[in-house]
Amino acid sequence: MSLLGKFVTLILSLRRLMKDFILRGFNIEITELLRRVFTYKLKYLPLSNIRGEFIELEKYISVLKSLLSKWSTRPLRITSGLRVIDEDLELYNALWALGPRLVPVVESPNSIDVEVSLSELDFYYNVVGSSVRVYSNVVDLVERDIPTPIVKLKYLSDLGVNVWAKLEWYHPFSLSIKDRVAWYMLINAIERGYVKTRKLYEATSTNTGLGLVGLANYYNLKVRVYLPSTVQKCIDYLFTALGAEVVRKDSPITVAMVNSVLVDAARDGAVVLNQFENDLNFIVHLKYTAKEIDYQLRSIGITPKAIIGGLGTSGHTSAVSLYFKNRYSDVKIYGVQPAVGSTIPGIRRIETGMKWIRHVELDEVVDVKLEDAFNTVVEVARSDGLLIGLSGGAVLYALRKLAENNVIRGNVVAIIPDHGTKYIEILESLVTKLCPEKPILE
Numbered sequence: 001m002s003l004l005g006k007f008v009t010l011i012l013s014l015r016r017l018m019k020d021f022i023l024r025g026f027n028i029e030i031t032e033l034l035r036r037v038f039t040y041k042l043k044y045l046p047l048s049n050i051r052g053e054f055i056e057l058e059k060y061i062s063v064l065k066s067l068l069s070k071w072s073t074r075p076l077r078i079t080s081g082l083r084v085i086d087e088d089l090e091l092y093n094a095l096w097a098l099g100p101r102l103v104p105v106v107e108s109p110n111s112i113d114v115e116v117s118l119s120e121l122d123f124y125y126n127v128v129g130s131s132v133r134v135y136s137n138v139v140d141l142v143e144r145d146i147p148t149p150i151v152k153l154k155y156l157s158d159l160g161v162n163v164w165a166k167l168e169w170y171h172p173f174s175l176s177i178k179d180r181v182a183w184y185m186l187i188n189a190i191e192r193g194y195v196k197t198r199k200l201y202e203a204t205s206t207n208t209g210l211g212l213v214g215l216a217n218y219y220n221l222k223v224r225v226y227l228p229s230t231v232q233k234c235i236d237y238l239f240t241a242l243g244a245e246v247v248r249k250d251s252p253i254t255v256a257m258v259n260s261v262l263v264d265a266a267r268d269g270a271v272v273l274n275q276f277e278n279d280l281n282f283i284v285h286l287k288y289t290a291k292e293i294d295y296q297l298r299s300i301g302i303t304p305k306a307i308i309g310g311l312g313t314s315g316h317t318s319a320v321s322l323y324f325k326n327r328y329s330d331v332k333i334y335g336v337q338p339a340v341g342s343t344i345p346g347i348r349r350i351e352t353g354m355k356w357i358r359h360v361e362l363d364e365v366v367d368v369k370l371e372d373a374f375n376t377v378v379e380v381a382r383s384d385g386l387l388i389g390l391s392g393g394a395v396l397y398a399l400r401k402l403a404e405n406n407v408i409r410g411n412v413v414a415i416i417p418d419h420g421t422k423y424i425e426i427l428e429s430l431v432t433k434l435c436p437e438k439p440i441l442e
């Protein structure tokens with residue numbers, strides 16, 4: 001390093017240390033201060049430049065929570081070859097799951113007692129998106145055509161609620177929130193060398209399958225989707241048009257059904273990305289969906305009082321809960337499931353088995369019947385003009401119930417997973433039954 005470089009590094013270290021020194025109430029002894037100036041070579045590197053093993057979410061979830069609640073990190077300890085040392089793997093994985101652009105690093109095996117704010121690490125860089133929206137390929141499109149829009153609805157304003165609806169049908173393949181999951185599971189599997197055969201098998205209630213098939217076609221991979229009995233017949237045509245093989249199962253999605261897919265895949269040498277167990281399903285919503293909501297609302301000066309989402313695999317609502325419950329102390333998080341005896345596409349009851357929900361806190365889980373979800377779809381369509389999907393209808397119906405019971409007021413985020421046009425077959429019977437009157441202009 002040149003003399004000038006050394007001088008600049010020294011000044012920067014001194015600045016950081018003085019800040020630390022002041023924040024900690026002049027508690028650091030002067031010898032300790034000098035030791036830091038001369039022994040630390042704190043650097044900021046792109047997280048993508050640092051290598052390390054990926055470990056199970058369960059092993060580092062407490063580190064994740066603490067990063068979010070402190071909103072700062074200590075430096076990662078790395079070797080001269082830019083590999084994280086074993087003792088810091090949990091911190092490395094937690095930082096990777098949150099995705100700041102930069103991380104503070106030191107080339108030292110000794111722990112260093114310095115905290116750097118996540119705000120100094122270009123934390124939101126991955127959710128800022130592109131203003132011109134021109135992409136070099138479809139993978140780039142899924143990754144960078146974000147954040148998905150958030151729009152304030154007229155719906156529920158009569159009850160004093162500002163519903164900020166996050167419209168997740170703004171994704172290219174499945175027109176749903178599940179493109180995020182399909183994309184993240186697939187690109188990471190490819191990057192980590194897990195896709196050794198060209199065949200992918202996946203159990204899906206439609207949307208993850210559509211996301212996966214779209215991307216798989218781009219990568220020249222073949223997909224077989226296993227659809228549960230609850231999925232509309234017309235969905236087969238979408239998959240067939242896209243060139244995927246469809247296997248119909250005679251049950252709803254259950255643990256047993258997913259296990260039977262694993263057995264088929266092992267027999268046929270196919271890869272199962274397995275959205276039900278794959279932690280990337282949770283991480284993509286932490287790193288993108290939740291971070292986007294935070295970034296978007298901060299940009300208009302709002303901290304939400306509550307966030308509500310549906311429960312299928314539990315990926316998005318669990319990740320949003322972990323992010324917001326730790327980052328902000330008083331945000332309520334609500335989950336939505338179908339009432340006993342109701343089938344609502346995309347969401348399931350908790351007792352059918354969900355991986356991530358047990359790691360996070362939900363203030364309440366609201367049961368919704370299919371008819372109430374549908375009536376809400378119609379109400380929202382007639383108040384705001386948006387024809388949302390049925391799980392979105394369930395989310396907004398649950399929100400109305402909470403507002404009517406005076407549980408929520410003010411700024412609330414509702415995650416709307418997809419659009420109503422995909423549910424033509426279900427809408428046909430519900431419209432016939434529940435909307436007998438045909439609107440006529442006088």
Ligand code: PLP
Nearest residue numbers: 207312313314315316346391417
């Ligand atoms: N709504 C729709 C339409 C879905 O397709 C899904 C998941 O497939 C969900 C809600 C639930 O999302 P998650 O799997 O993140 O719990």
